[in-house]
Each structure stands twice: as C-alpha cells, then as structure tokens.
Amino acid sequence: MAIIKHAARQTLGQLIGANNPPVEVPDDSQRQYAWGKKEVDTYWSDIQKFMKARQTGSEASTEYFIGPIVTITDDKVTSRSLLDGQQRLTTSTILIAAIRDTLGQMASTEARLMANNIQRDYIARKDGRHSRPQLFLTLSLFDRDFFKDFIQDWNETTGKVVSTEKPTRPSHKLIQDAYSNFQTHITNAIANIPLDDERLDWLDDLKDCLVKGLVFVEIQTPTSSDANEVFETINSRGKDLSTVDLVRNFLMEKSRDDAEKGRVNNAWQALLDRFERREDIEKFLRHFWVSRHGDVRSHSLYTTIRSHLTTRFDEELPRYEVRHFAAELQDASGRYIDLIVSGTDHEPLNGLLDEVRALGADAAYPLLLAVSGKTNYSEMCRVAREILTFYVRWTVVGRRESTLLEEKLFGLAKAVNGGLPLESASRQIRDWIPDDETFRSDFEKAPVPRSTQARYLLTKIEQHLRISAGVDDVVVANTSTVHVEHIYPQSPAPEYRFSEHGTWINRLGNQTLLLGRKNRAASNRTFPDKAAAYESSSLLVTTNTGLSRLWDADNSAWSTQGIVDRQRDLAKIAVEVWPIDTPAESKLF
Template sequence: MAIIKQAARQTLGQLIGANNPVVTVPDDSQRQYSWTKKEVDVYWGDIMKFKESRDSGKESASEYFIGPVVTITADSVQGRSLLDGQQRLTTSTILLAAIRDILWQMKSPESMSSANNIQRDYIARKSGRKEPMEYFLVLSLFDRDFFRDNIQDWSEITGECSKIEGATRPSHKLIQDAYSNFHNKITFLLQRHPEDDSRLDFLDSLRECLINGLVFVEIQTPNSSDANEVFETINSRGKDLSTVDLVRNFLMEKSTGDHEKYRVNDAWRSLLDDFERREEIEKFLRHFWVSRHGDVKSHSLYTTIRKDLTVHFDKRPQRYGVGAFSAELEGAAGRYAELITGSTGHGEFDASLGEIKAMGADALYPLLLSASESTSYDGLQQLVDAAISYYVRWTMVGRRESTLLEENIFDIAKGLYRGDSIESALQKIVAWIPDDETFKSDFSEASISKQSQARYLLAKIEHFLRAENDVSEEVVLGDGKVYVENIYPHKPEKGSMLDDHDAWVGRLGNLTLLAGKKKSDLSNQPFPEKEHLYSGSALLVSSHTKVESLWDRAKAEWRVEGIEARQMNLASVALNVWPSFGSL
C-alpha cells in the first residue's frame, strides 16, 4: 500500500511559479511529451469554456479542477519530482509561452513588460546576468534540451527562443505542433479585438485563468516506489497511461543501481530514435514480448510483463536482471525498425517486407523478429514467402478466423526463440496453408472491401503477368502509382444496376488497376465510354485479363457471367503468385 504524505490543492502558478520548488520530471521515470492535436484541442476547449464562465463573474466558476499530479517530495530532496501530470504541466507551459510571444509581438511597452513577467514568473528566469537559467519545469532527458531551446530559453531583448536544438524525435514535433496550435488559436481570437487595450485585456484574462484558475491536487509521496504505485492506480483507466510508460517505470523501480538505470534510458533513447510514431513503439513492445512468450493481448501486456519479469528480477542470486532485459529490448528494436520499414538491405527480402506492409499483415512481424535473432535476413526468404502465402490464402482471400493464424504464428515465433530451427518453423507454416483447390475456390468467390488489400492482390498479379510475358518491371504497389478501379461501377447509370449490386461491385473479378490519377468523371460510365482506359493501359491486369467480358455489347448491359469468368481466370494466376509450397 502506497504512503501518501499529503494531498494539497495547488494552482498552476503554485506548481510552476517562481519562488516555488522546481518541478522536475526525473530521468528514471515518466515519458516524453505525447499530446497530439486531439488532446491539445480538448485542453484548449476546456480552457475557453472555463474562461467564458469565469469572465461572467460566477463564483462557482472561479476555479477549474484539471486533475491530480503525483510528486516525490522527500524531506531531504529539494524541489519536486513529477511522476504524473507531465502532459498537463508541459502543455500549460507551452500555452503560457504562446501568450508571452504574442504579447511581445504587439511591441507596446505594456505588452512587452507583460511578456517579460510571464517568462520570469512562470517559465524561467536568471537571478543574475552571469547566473544560469532557472527553469520552473524541467523535463526528462528525452525532451529537456529541445523544450528549453524552443519554449523556455527566451530572450527579453529579441523576444525569441534560441531554437538551437532541432526536432529529432516525435515528441519534439508534438511540442512544436502544440505551440503553433495555441499561437494560431489566440491570434484568431484576437481578430475580434482591434484595439490594443482590448487585446491586452483578453490576454491578461487568459493568463489569469491559467495561473490562478487552473487547480490541481498534488499528491505528495516520500519515494519513487510509492509514487509509482499511486501513478499506476490513478492512470489505470485513463488514456494518459501507456504500456511503454509503465514498463519503463517498472524497470526503473527494479533497477539495482545507476548503471541499470542508465541502461534502461539507453534502451528507451533507442526506441524513441528508431521509430517515427509512438504507436510503433507500442506495437513493437507487444510484438517483442509475443516473439518470445507467445500471444498476449494489448490490454494485459503490462500486467503480464511485470508479473513475469518480477519473478526473474527478485530471484537471488539474480541470473536475469534489468540490464539484460533492456539490452535485449534495444537490440530487437533496431531489427524491428528494419522489418517494418523494409530497410534490411536485402532486396528480395525487403520486397517481401513491402508486401507485409501493403497487406497490413502485422501478425507476421513477431515471427520475423524472433527468426532474425539467430538467422541472417537472406536466410529467411523462404520463411517469409511461406508466411505471406499463408496469410493471403487463409485470411485475406479465405476470410477464415484470423485469431487462429495469429496463435499459430505466435507459437512458432516462441518456438524459434527457444531454439526451434527455421526448417521446422517452415514445415509448420506450409502444413497450415490452404491447398490449391481450396484457395482457387476461395479466390473465385472473394470480395475485397479494403482498397489497400485489393491493390496489393492485383499488383502482385500484375507483377506475375509481366514476368510471364517478359515485360519490363513497373512498380505498382505504392499509393499514388496506381488506383483500384471498379469496372462495373459503384454508381451505375439508372437502369443498368445489376441485381444484388452490393454482392458484385466488390468482387475481385470486377476490380482492376489503372495508373495515374483516378478519372472520377469516367468511373461510373457504361463500359463503352471507358473501354479505352483498359485496352490502352500499360498494366496487363487491365489490358490482358478480358475486362471486356463484363459488358454485353449486343444488349448494352453489364454481365455477371463476365465478372465470374474473369475472376476464375485471376484465380488460376493467383495459384502461382501465392504458392502452397506443398513440395517442401
């Protein structure tokens, strides 16, 4: 049970104001800035509603409770270490910085003086010309320098920040976006106030709402262990919490010394640098665990990781500690980044990784992550080809239960981590691939609703036809290169709609690829009006697969039989594109 020293009411000005203990986000806990436009807009909307009520003079609207913050306030420690509340305090500081800069840009003595006051009282100040800057909110190592250079290190002479540190991480870009968002919103509202006095009144009222109106409850704890317990309890049902944050906090809690804490931070620095989006880090963490331990759902991932690692970390003598786990995590992150971006440097293998991305077949990544730990990428080509055939035949075209495929793939991944051979993994996958007769039957009746999947299937057939006809290669997988065309249109002319229209318009036999920009004005026309798009196309899947059979020239109407016949022909080709590997 966590020990709570006290829970005290604090305004924003009392938390991050001058002459109060500095609030520091410790390097051994918390995360980088993560609020997107969605969260920033909600925060702004709440502030505007509160300001409107407060300006009305209602006593009940004098304060706005924005939630709890958790701090470590041991008697022997100066300042406050922040365990929960970083996103709200950082965003509030960014908003104050936007108000500061707009005041300065007004260039009147009063506005520039107000800008200086905001900077000195609530963001950062120097007690002397040669003294170092004192920052009232100190972020963790991942964002600290960038936040200072772009938000806090502000010159009272130029009215600008130094901006030495560039945006190198996703969190940096989010800080920039939040600032620009606030700056634009305030600038827009000031258009209603043409006079400087009115603008100053508005900005001063907004500052007052933030500094004295926003109210937190600061939950003070004596040490990091108690703070982490309170942090997890408060956030257990909220969006503000992520598995990545909790795992890092847990590792810091279990670290036996500074060297292990440094190892955790090194691993997390790699995670932030290897991936462009936070969602990719979340996905990697789950896939890393799945690749070693089998299936676990996202909602129970942290609980599972904590329970399993606690058993190892608490053993005496300890054989597997925080440092070892962090090193494994860091090593796997680099390989995972190469897998999801198709940047291993092995051309054929990277092309296969491009297929996985085009299909959205994320379930295959744990398999490849586990396999790549002991085998070079060029030794995994047959495994990835078989896995792709399995995914296409079972899930994408066959529409069978995807959870069974995932369970099978994850189980193989766990086996590889524990010493199974690539050959045994390959044999298991091949045994699960639906046979040719089943696949051909599935393909001949398949409808594909996702444009990305339809594009992938048709593009792979296009590649096969080009190779078979000795036509020079053309890249057709990427967005912007080609588009999926419904030959029989989504919105046919009046009187030409097929019976059971919805059942036929998405059938693979009715889909093809065309290069360039989609010609919307022709897409819904009768076949004769757009026949030239297909016959004149450089793409063989349009010009060489009997698209014309979908139209009855004598009756001037669409033919269901034509869709069925073309789809059966495509199914025959598909048997070669995604083979069963039955001879292995």
C-alpha cells in the same frame, strides 16, 4: 499499499510559480511530450469556456479542476519530482509562453513589462544578466534541452527565446506544434479586439485563468515506489500513460543501481530515436514480447510483463537483471525497424517486407522478428514468403478467422525463439496453408472490399503475367499513379445497376488496375465507353484477362457471369502466384 504523505489543492501558479519548489521530471520515469493537435485544441477550448464562465463572477466558476498530479517530495518539500501530470504542466507552460511572447512583441512598455513578469513568475528567472535561468519546470532528458531553448530561455531585451536546440524527436515537433497552435489561437482571438488596452486586459485575464484558476490535487509521496503505485492506479484507464511508460517506470523501479537505470535510459532513447511514431513503439513492445512468450493482448501486456519479469528478476540463479532485458529490447528494436520499413540490405527480402506492409499483415512481425535473430536474410526470405502465402490464402481470400492465424504465428514465434529449427517452422506453416483446391475455390468467389488488398492481389498477378510473357517489368503497378478500377461501376446508372449490386461490386473478377489519374465520372460509365482506356493500358492484368466478358453486348447490359468467368481464370493464376511449396531461388530473383 502506497504511502501518501499529503494531498493538497494547488493552483497552476503554486505548482510552477517562482516562490514554490521547482518541479522536475526525473530521468528514471515518465515519458516525453505526447500531446498532439487534438489534445491541445481540447485544452484550449476548455480554457476558453472556463475564461467566459469566470467572467460572470459566480463563485462556482472561479476554479477549474484539471486533475491530480503525483510527486515525490522530500521531508521539507524543497524539491518535487513529477511522476504524473507532465503533459498538463508542460502544455500549460507552453500556453503561458505563448501569452508572454505575444505581449513581448507588442509595442507598449506595459506589454513588455507584463511579458517579463510572466517569464520571471511562471517560467524561469535569472539571478544576474549572464547567469543560467532557474527553471520552474524541468523535463526529463528526452525533451529537457529542447524545451529549455524553445520555450523557457527567454531574452527580456529582444522578447524572444534562444531556440538554438534543433528538434530531433517527434516529441520536439509536438512541442513546436503546440506552441504554434496556441499562438494561432491567441492571434485570432485578439484580432477581434480593436484597442491595445483591451488586448492587454484579455491577455492578462487569460494568464490569470491559467495561473490562478486551474486547480490540481498534488499527491505527495515519499519514494519512487509509492509514486509509481499511485501513478499506475491513476492512469490505469486513461490515455495519459501508455504501456511503454509503465514498463519503463517498472524497469527503473527494479534497477539495482544508477548503472542499470542508465542502461534502461539508453534503451529508451534508442526507441525514441528509431521510431517516428509512438504507436510504432507500442506495437514493437507487444510484438517483441509475443515473439518470446506467445500471444498476449494489448490491454494486458503491461501486467503480463510486470508479473513475468518480477519473477525472473527475483530469481537467484540464473541471474537475469534489468540491464539484460533492456539490452535485448534495444537489440530487437533495431531489427524490428528494418522489418517495418523494409530497411535490410537484402533487396529480395525488402520486397517481401513491402508486401507484408501493403497487406497490413502485422501478425507476421513477431515470427519475422524471432527468425531475424536466428538466421540470415536469405533464409528469412523463405519464411516471409510462406507467411505471405498463408496470410493471403487464409485471411485475405479465404476470409477465415484472423485471430486463429495470429495464435498460430505467435505460438510459432515463441517456439523459434525457444530453439525450434527453422525448417521445422517452415514445415509447420506449410501444413497450415489451405491446399490448392481449397484456395482456388475460395478465390473464385472472394470479394475483396479493401482497395489496398485488391491492389496487392492484382499487382502480384500482374507481375506473374509479365514474367510468364517474358515482358520487361517496366511498370510499377503499386505506385501512386495506379488505381484499382471497378469494371462494373460502383455507381452505375440506375438502368444498368444489378439487383444484387453489393454482391458483385467488390468481387475480384470485377476489379483491375489502371495507370493514370482516376476519372471518377468515366469510371461510372458503361463498358463500351471505357473499352478504349482498357485496351490501351500497358498492364497485362487489364489487357489479357478478358474484361470484355463483363459486358453483354447483345443486351447492352453488364454480365454477372462475366465476373464469375474472369474470376475463375484469375483463381488459376493465383494458385501459381502464392504456391505452398517455396519455389527455387533461381525462379524468383
């Protein structure tokens, strides 16, 4: 049970004001800045509504409760370490800085004085002209320097910030975007106010709404363990805290010394630097865990990790420490990045990884991650090819239960990490793959409504046709200049529309590829109107697979039988494109 020393109402000005203990986000907890445009716009909208309500003078509209924050405080409350509330306090400081800078760029002496007062009272102050600023809010090591230079280190003479630190992480860009967003909102608001004095009043009211009207409940705890427990409880259902943050906080809590905390920070810094999107870090963490321990759902990932690692960390022998887990996580993240961006130095493998990404076959990554730590890239090609065949035959074409495919691949990933030979793993995948007769039957009647999957299937068939015909592969069929074309149109004229339009429109026999800018109007025409475009195409899947069968010339109507016949022919090709047995290397590359 967490110990709470004190819980008290605090305005924003009391939390980050000059006469109060500074707030610092400790390096051993919390995440980087994460609010995007949606959250920032919502925050601004809420402030504007509160500002208008406050102007009515009613007692019920004098304060706006923005939520709890959790701090670790010493006995005399001379310092405060922030465990929860970073996003709200950081965003509030950014908005205050935008107000300061708007005032700082105005011509009047009063405006510049107001700007200087805002800086000194709510952002940072200096004891002397050349002294370092005392910051009222200090972020963690991931964002600290950038936030100081871009927001806090303000020159009262020029009315500008230093801005020497260059953005190097996604969180830095989010800080920049939040500031620009607020500047735009403020500029648009005061553009409708004609007089400078009235503009000053509006900006002063906005500042007062923030520092005097925004109210938090500060929950003060004596130790990081107490704070983490409160922190997890508060954020158990909210967006403000992710699994990645919870895992990092847990590892910090379990670290035995500063060296282990430093090792965790190094691992997290690598994650933040390697991944462009926070969502990719979340996905990596789950796939890393799945590759070692089997399937676990995202919503229970943290509790599973915490329970498992707590047991392992507490075992005497063999000793497994926080630093070991952090090192394993960091090592795996480098290999995982190579997988999701096709960044290996082995071109055949990169091509297969491109296919995994094109299909959105995320279920493949835990097994590929497990295999990447056990063998070389050439051997990985065989496994990747078998996974793709399994995914195409089972899910994309066969439309079988995808969760069962995930369970199979996730369990196999765990087995590979546990020492299962790769030959045995390959044999297991081949046993799961639907046989040729089943695949051909599935393919003959498969609808493929997702254009990305249709593009992938048709592109692979195109490549196979070119290889079989001995034609140089000079056309890249998955470029942005290629589109998926519905032969029988998605929006045909009423007199040409099938009575069961939805049954036939997304059948693969009704889809092909075309190079060039898509002409939507032309796409909805009859076959004779489009025949010239098909005949002049450089893509064999369009010129050599009998598209004309889809048009009944005698009756001037589209033919469902033509779709059936063409798809049956494509099915015969598909069995060769996605074979169960891995072809010899010489035939592939």
